[in-house]
Amino acid sequence: MKINGTAYRTIWLSDDGWSVEIIDQTKLPHELVTARLATMEDAAVAIRTMQVRGAPLIGATAAYGVCLALREDATDEAMDAAIAHLAEQRPTAVNLRWALEEMRKAIRNLPREERVAAAYRQAARLCDEDVETCRMIGIQGLRLIEEIAAKKEPGEPVNVLTHCNAGWIACVDWGTATSPIYQAHDKGIAMHVWVDETRPRNQGASLTAYELGAHGVPHTIVVDNAGGHLMQHGKVDVVIVGTDRVAASGDVANKIGTYLKALAAKDNDIPFYVALPHSTIDWRIDDGFKIPIEERSSDEVLKISGRLPNGSVVTVEIAAPGSGAGNPAFDVTPARLVTGLITERGICPASAEGLINLYPDRV
Amino acid sequence: MKINGTAYRTIWLSDDGWSVEIIDQTKLPHELVTARLATMEDAAVAIRTMQVRGAPLIGATAAYGVCLALREDATDEAMDAAIAHLAEQRPTAVNLRWALEEMRKAIRNLPREERVAAAYRQAARLCDEDVETCRMIGIQGLRLIEEIAAKKEPGEPVNVLTHCNAGWIACVDWGTATSPIYQAHDKGIAMHVWVDETRPRNQGASLTAYELGAHGVPHTIVVDNAGGHLMQHGKVDVVIVGTDRVAASGDVANKIGTYLKALAAKDNDIPFYVALPHSTIDWRIDDGFKIPIEERSSDEVLKISGRLPNGSVVTVEIAAPGSGAGNPAFDVTPARLVTGLITERGICPASAEGLINLYPDRV
Numbered sequence: 001m002k003i004n005g006t007a008y009r010t011i012w013l014s015d016d017g018w019s020v021e022i023i024d025q026t027k028l029p030h031e032l033v034t035a036r037l038a039t040m041e042d043a044a045v046a047i048r049t050m051q052v053r054g055a056p057l058i059g060a061t062a063a064y065g066v067c068l069a070l071r072e073d074a075t076d077e078a079m080d081a082a083i084a085h086l087a088e089q090r091p092t093a094v095n096l097r098w099a100l101e102e103m104r105k106a107i108r109n110l111p112r113e114e115r116v117a118a119a120y121r122q123a124a125r126l127c128d129e130d131v132e133t134c135r136m137i138g139i140q141g142l143r144l145i146e147e148i149a150a151k152k153e154p155g156e157p158v159n160v161l162t163h164c165n166a167g168w169i170a171c172v173d174w175g176t177a178t179s180p181i182y183q184a185h186d187k188g189i190a191m192h193v194w195v196d197e198t199r200p201r202n203q204g205a206s207l208t209a210y211e212l213g214a215h216g217v218p219h220t221i222v223v224d225n226a227g228g229h230l231m232q233h234g235k236v237d238v239v240i241v242g243t244d245r246v247a248a249s250g251d252v253a254n255k256i257g258t259y260l261k262a263l264a265a266k267d268n269d270i271p272f273y274v275a276l277p278h279s280t281i282d283w284r285i286d287d288g289f290k291i292p293i294e295e296r297s298s299d300e301v302l303k304i305s306g307r308l309p310n311g312s313v314v315t316v317e318i319a320a321p322g323s324g325a326g327n328p329a330f331d332v333t334p335a336r337l338v339t340g341l342i343t344e345r346g347i348c349p350a351s352a353e354g355l356i357n358l359y360p361d362r363v
Numbered sequence: 364m365k366i367n368g369t370a371y372r373t374i375w376l377s378d379d380g381w382s383v384e385i386i387d388q389t390k391l392p393h394e395l396v397t398a399r400l401a402t403m404e405d406a407a408v409a410i411r412t413m414q415v416r417g418a419p420l421i422g423a424t425a426a427y428g429v430c431l432a433l434r435e436d437a438t439d440e441a442m443d444a445a446i447a448h449l450a451e452q453r454p455t456a457v458n459l460r461w462a463l464e465e466m467r468k469a470i471r472n473l474p475r476e477e478r479v480a481a482a483y484r485q486a487a488r489l490c491d492e493d494v495e496t497c498r499m500i501g502i503q504g505l506r507l508i509e510e511i512a513a514k515k516e517p518g519e520p521v522n523v524l525t526h527c528n529a530g531w532i533a534c535v536d537w538g539t540a541t542s543p544i545y546q547a548h549d550k551g552i553a554m555h556v557w558v559d560e561t562r563p564r565n566q567g568a569s570l571t572a573y574e575l576g577a578h579g580v581p582h583t584i585v586v587d588n589a590g591g592h593l594m595q596h597g598k599v600d601v602v603i604v605g606t607d608r609v610a611a612s613g614d615v616a617n618k619i620g621t622y623l624k625a626l627a628a629k630d631n632d633i634p635f636y637v638a639l640p641h642s643t644i645d646w647r648i649d650d651g652f653k654i655p656i657e658e659r660s661s662d663e664v665l666k667i668s669g670r671l672p673n674g675s676v677v678t679v680e681i682a683a684p685g686s687g688a689g690n691p692a693f694d695v696t697p698a699r700l701v702t703g704l705i706t707e708r709g710i711c712p713a714s715a716e717g718l719i720n721l722y723p724d725r726v
Contacts, residue, residue: 029683225620229694257588306679316669320392320573331592
């Protein structure tokens with residue numbers, strides 16, 4: 001998508017034809033900085049330190065990490081070591097392991113002298129496929145937005161509420177939850193997005209607001225507490241969120257707080273959609289409450305980073321000294337609260353039947 | 364309640380017998396600082412700048428502000444001017460106007476030479492009555508906690524979730540939502556409180572956590588997003604919150620985000636109680652959605668204050684530059700989601716009938 005008029009992806013090949021450039025997301029929203037990855041370890045560090053984040057983008061970065069490793073040593077041993085090392089940087093990200101296995105399949109039966117070129121081709125293919133998948137999610141979701149827009153006065157915006165960042169900077173381009181929004185905006189439909197701040201890491205206020213603003217989509221940041229009130233007062237037409245994992249039953253694991261918004265949407269008869277690529281469906285789990293929920297550091301709750309008036313970025317403690325914090329990172333929204341799942345193949349009910357009808361091949 | 368073993372109120376008469384001391388809440392939780400109010404204008408500034416906050420405490424501070432004004436000029440004109448000036452410092456706080464009218468009633472028919480002494484007696488009475496009302500709310504709510512504790516293994520804590528600060532530092536002592544918690548804790552019942560951070564002003568993380576910690580009550584801060592997940596996993600036995608205004612229908616206006624917790628409590632069959640003194644009931648409003656909702660400054664969402672490692676307190680910008688924010692300060696929880704109202708007279712259903720049965724005199 002665009003940043004101040006210039007089209008970007010989150011990851012791309014440098015002009016030298018072999019090293020990789022990324023948007024360093026640890027610097028957002030305070031600065032737009034790109035970083036260059038020249039070794040496999042650079043890629044590993046970028047994943048671990050969250051210079052790149054979002055399941056699809058982590059997978060793409062790991063794929064290029066394999067390319068960078070093979071440039072130095074194209075043996076089976078080096079390939080296996082690189083894949084193992086990259087996989088362990090974020091142990092819960094499903095897409096990371098999936099992308100690494102796709103790389104292994106593309107390389108392992110090739111002679112060593114062909115491996116580097118094949119790896120770069122495969123990494124580029126994974127990135128392009130992610131872009132196409134996200135674009136198709138947008139095309140599918142666009143229909144919903146067009147239906148809402150058709151019932152409004154001309155120019156009256158469609159109000160979408162979203163939680164966390166399931167945007168293009170979590171993917172390679174377009175995003176998942178944001179893709180229908182960008183498609184609608186680019187088509188000239190008046191859009192307005194309520195951006196949940198998304199404590200504790202504030203991905204909404206810092207990343208979603210940043211990317212919507214950079215692409216020119218009107219939006220308003222609200223604290224996570226505000227969404228229910230906005231829905232009670234008719235200020236939300238539809239909720240669209242992303243997901244970290246969808247159970248085969250249609251239950252949705254996503255950023256902590258998603259469940260509360262789903263309850264409020266239900267209570268106010270507002271449609272609640274979840275946007276996802278097929279790779280997010282976990283066919284092995286038939287109950288969302290079996291999805292393990294990561295408990296993260298209390299520091300994410302007790303401290304926060306921000307800009308001082310002089311522009312420098314500092315971290316401050318915000319809570320009562322001596323008080324501890326709990327920090328579950330995700331929650332599970334039961335399928336009964338989800339109006340539908342927006343995938344690259346179409347929109348289906350959040351149910352075992354809905355999913356299997358859309359994915360009889362269980363890709 | 365106690366701060367590190369010493370009993371405090373939020374407001375008290377100085378040793379000189381006429382000036383007033385308060386805990387300066389703008390310095391919490393980073394520092395415990397008391398401030399001295401020696402003039403009516405000192406009291407007005409303390410209310411306006413939120414050195415004191417919480418409806419009951421604002422009323423108490425305004426009452427002493429009248430005393431300080433009368434010391435300098437005990438004419439009717441001076442009294443009227445002081446009351447008018449103090450009332451406009453926080454135009455929406457119901458308790459502020461109520462306390463000022465109580466002062467006027469106690470003073471106006473007295474000769475000038477008796478007014479100062481009468482004013483101090485009345486201000487002290489309002490403070491003592493607030494303490495007694497809050498204590499009785501605690502006694503009433505204690506029954507609920509005892510019932511929950513009776514079903515637990517010995518020593519297993521009763522888990523209460525609360526939102527915002529309806530604690531003793533919002534009142535003169537005890538608090539409203541916290542009063543049953545303190546009563547239970549002081550009686551030796553094992554308690555644990557989930558403290559909602561309460562964005563945007565973070566009264567939970569900074570004030571509720573502070574006062575619970577200072578009194579020795581075990582607690583854990585969580586982001587506002589986490590409560591639903593905790594309830595899904597059986598980690599909350601009861602929700603108790605305060606309120607800014609209760610409609611005669613039983614609908615409850617309280618800090619933004621309260622409605623989301625009420626929805627989650629309902630979805631998980633967890634009792635949801637609201638604690639309040641009689642002065643919070645608005646008999647003139649029969650529908651909570653008629654209660655005006657204050658929209659506050661976007662800076663409360665976009666900026667935050669905290670401690671640097673060197674101990675100094677700074678304000679930083681935390682959101683994407685250029686993005687705006689909405690900031691509704693309260694929401695309305697429909698009576699259908701409220702298990703009961705805990706008042707100084709007893710616990711009643713959140714309904715017109717429940718309220719009128721408890722308050723046939725409509726005090």
